[in-house]
Amino acid sequence: MKKLAALLATPMFCSYAFAQTIRYDVSFPNIVHHEARIALSVSDAPQKELLFRMSRSSPGRYATHEYGKNVYDVAAVDKSGKPVPVQRVDGDVYKVAGINGFVKVEYTLYANHADGTYAGIDASSVHLNMPAAFMWVKELEKAPITVAFNLPKANDWTIATQLKTTGEANVFTAPDLQYFMDSPTKIGKLTIKEWTVPNADNKPSQFRLALEAKASDSLATAFANKIKRITEEARMVFGEFPAFDNGHYTFLASINPYVKGDGMEHRNSTMIALPVAFDGSDNLLGVFSHEFFHTWNVERIRPKTLEPFNFEKSNMSFELWFAEGFTQYYGELLLERAGFDSLEEYCKTLTSLVNTKENTAGAKRISPVQASSNAVFVDAGVAIDRTNYPNTYTSYYPYGASIALALDLQLRSRGLNLDDFMKAVWAKHGKPEIAYNVSDLEIVLAAYTKDKAFAQQFFAKYITGHASLDYGPLLAHAGLLLKKQFEGQAWIGDMHYAEGAGLTITSNTIVGSPLYEAGLDIDDEILKVDGRLVSKNDELISILKNHKPGDHIAVEYKHRGEPKTAMLELAENPRLQVVTNEDAGKPVSAEMTAFRNAWLGSKWK
Numbered sequence: 001m002k003k004l005a006a007l008l009a010t011p012m013f014c015s016y017a018f019a020q021t022i023r024y025d026v027s028f029p030n031i032v033h034h035e036a037r038i039a040l041s042v043s044d045a046p047q048k049e050l051l052f053r054m055s056r057s058s059p060g061r062y063a064t065h066e067y068g069k070n071v072y073d074v075a076a077v078d079k080s081g082k083p084v085p086v087q088r089v090d091g092d093v094y095k096v097a098g099i100n101g102f103v104k105v106e107y108t109l110y111a112n113h114a115d116g117t118y119a120g121i122d123a124s125s126v127h128l129n130m131p132a133a134f135m136w137v138k139e140l141e142k143a144p145i146t147v148a149f150n151l152p153k154a155n156d157w158t159i160a161t162q163l164k165t166t167g168e169a170n171v172f173t174a175p176d177l178q179y180f181m182d183s184p185t186k187i188g189k190l191t192i193k194e195w196t197v198p199n200a201d202n203k204p205s206q207f208r209l210a211l212e213a214k215a216s217d218s219l220a221t222a223f224a225n226k227i228k229r230i231t232e233e234a235r236m237v238f239g240e241f242p243a244f245d246n247g248h249y250t251f252l253a254s255i256n257p258y259v260k261g262d263g264m265e266h267r268n269s270t271m272i273a274l275p276v277a278f279d280g281s282d283n284l285l286g287v288f289s290h291e292f293f294h295t296w297n298v299e300r301i302r303p304k305t306l307e308p309f310n311f312e313k314s315n316m317s318f319e320l321w322f323a324e325g326f327t328q329y330y331g332e333l334l335l336e337r338a339g340f341d342s343l344e345e346y347c348k349t350l351t352s353l354v355n356t357k358e359n360t361a362g363a364k365r366i367s368p369v370q371a372s373s374n375a376v377f378v379d380a381g382v383a384i385d386r387t388n389y390p391n392t393y394t395s396y397y398p399y400g401a402s403i404a405l406a407l408d409l410q411l412r413s414r415g416l417n418l419d420d421f422m423k424a425v426w427a428k429h430g431k432p433e434i435a436y437n438v439s440d441l442e443i444v445l446a447a448y449t450k451d452k453a454f455a456q457q458f459f460a461k462y463i464t465g466h467a468s469l470d471y472g473p474l475l476a477h478a479g480l481l482l483k484k485q486f487e488g489q490a491w492i493g494d495m496h497y498a499e500g501a502g503l504t505i506t507s508n509t510i511v512g513s514p515l516y517e518a519g520l521d522i523d524d525e526i527l528k529v530d531g532r533l534v535s536k537n538d539e540l541i542s543i544l545k546n547h548k549p550g551d552h553i554a555v556e557y558k559h560r561g562e563p564k565t566a567m568l569e570l571a572e573n574p575r576l577q578v579v580t581n582e583d584a585g586k587p588v589s590a591e592m593t594a595f596r597n598a599w600l601g602s603k604w605k
């Protein structure tokens with residue numbers, strides 16, 4: 001996706017006058033049954049034979065998906081409209097031979113899952129994540145693309161997309177397949193709100209919200225103002241907005257009960273779907289904050305492993321702890337800085353991050369780099385067999401965010417901060433669009449801190465390693481107290497149970513927990529604990545309340561119908577909690593207040 005701005009600045013009739021072109025004509029003859037008919041025309045093809053295929057992955061989604069399953073009635077014609085044979089050579093690949101310069105392949109797309117990953121076609125609106133909808137030509141990935149939408153209700157529908165508009169109504173262009181696939185498109189009764197925010201050079205950067213929601217105009221305006229606040233705070237982290245390719249950034253937001261929950265970042269837009277009734281509240285803002293931060297971190301500060309994006313099989317990346325995890329950290333931090341979150345609320349976020357790092361089996365076992373490479377299986381990947389992820393994997397989202405928190409606090413305790421590190425990454429890798437790998441980030445950290453040993457050690461311990469982190473002294477700088485939430489309380493593990501005749505364990509038991517160590521596993525049915533019958537969660541809790549860590553108690557259970565007994569050695573509940581010194585009845589010094597303000601206060605001037 002590099003050099004994209006230069007490509008877009010060149011008028012297409014100049015640079016591609018004699019090259020092959022791709023054109024999609026999209027119509028909706030059976031929209032009530034969630035179908036579109038899509039015609040893909042190839043002009044000036046020198047090849048006699050072309051492979052047309054559906055994607056198996058999508059920008060921003062890190063696991064493999066099978067979009068070819070929702071395509072049927074595939075047919076092809078030549079320039080005179082004469083049928084050309086189509087040979088299905090794989091589930092999602094169609095071969096057309098005997099081409100003489102021009103061929104048009106048509107197919108029907110079924111789409112009824114509107115979110116950032118898939119597509120949704122309905123009489124109420126059209127929601128297209130491009131890889132889920134558009135077949136493409138393997139030999140012509142570099143060809144410029146035109147897409148024309150033939151709308152069923154042209155008068156009251158609006159089209160919102162990061163694609164470049166042409167003079168013609170409802171017709172858009174992309175310089176190549178990579179950009180086209182990165183450009184989700186929303187069509188429907190959209191409320192459009194636009195605003196500008198001054199960039200570092202004081203020139204206005206342009207933003208728009210295309211909202212599909214049941215919302216009054218004033219509520220939509222108020223909501224757009226909240227998103228504006230987020231864009232302002234985000235700018236301050238990096239110092240400037242990127243130069244958006246077609247002059248603006250678009251939030252495509254569907255907030256209504258007819259979509260599936262998702263948020264997907266793209267280069268000059270984001271596709272947000274929240275399956276709730278729109279109320280304009282601050283609770284809706286988290287995904288906006290996260291996705292907008294991506295316009296720097298992942299869209300332009302880009303891991304080498306995601307370049308170029310492979311639409312036939314998801315790219316494996318070692319850098320998602322940074323691309324997603326640091327984005328998660330900032331998504332939440334920006335809400336705090338913009339005034340949408342109280343300090344008490346933010347303490348809950350911190351509590352969750354600290355527990356992710358210190359109290360999940362995955363983070364004790366694998367590094368953030370290893371967690372990232374698992375994304376090819378876990379990122380909305382669909383499988384029906386059971387896995388041992390609860391014991392072997394912690395998501396690179398909160399795991400990466402927990403590392404960002406530790407790094408931010410460590411830097412701040414040395415008079416530096418993570419914002420300035422992000423600025424340094426932006427300057428070296430983002431703005432010039434030089435893709436990075438893990439060791440490049442270590443090099444930037446060493447240069448920024450002027451401390452090679454610190455950077456080397458931090459990466460060895462916490463990025464390529466999984467050493468334990470002591471957050472207590474770091475949080476203390478900000479007048480926050482890290483404590484055990486359930487100090488002295490007996491614990492057998494955080495499992496889920498189904499209540500019945502006994503308590504059936506419905507989640508993997510976790511390595512190191514008393515239940516796991518006693519040999520109990522998923523599907524085992526606990527009948528008696530400490531000699532007392534248990535059929536309800538509350539009964540188990542009250543039995544444990546009568547004991548302390550270190551006690552040994554008997555458990556009777558059934559494994560596949562066989563009665564068994566074991567001894568549980570009770571542990572102390574390890575869960576940690578972050579609270580303010582105020583709440584803990586401890587003093588907050590002037591230094592602590594200053595540290596808090598520098599970290600959590602607004603940066604927007």
Ligand SMILES: [Zn+2]
Binds near residue numbers: 265290291294327
């Ligand atoms: Zn993300």
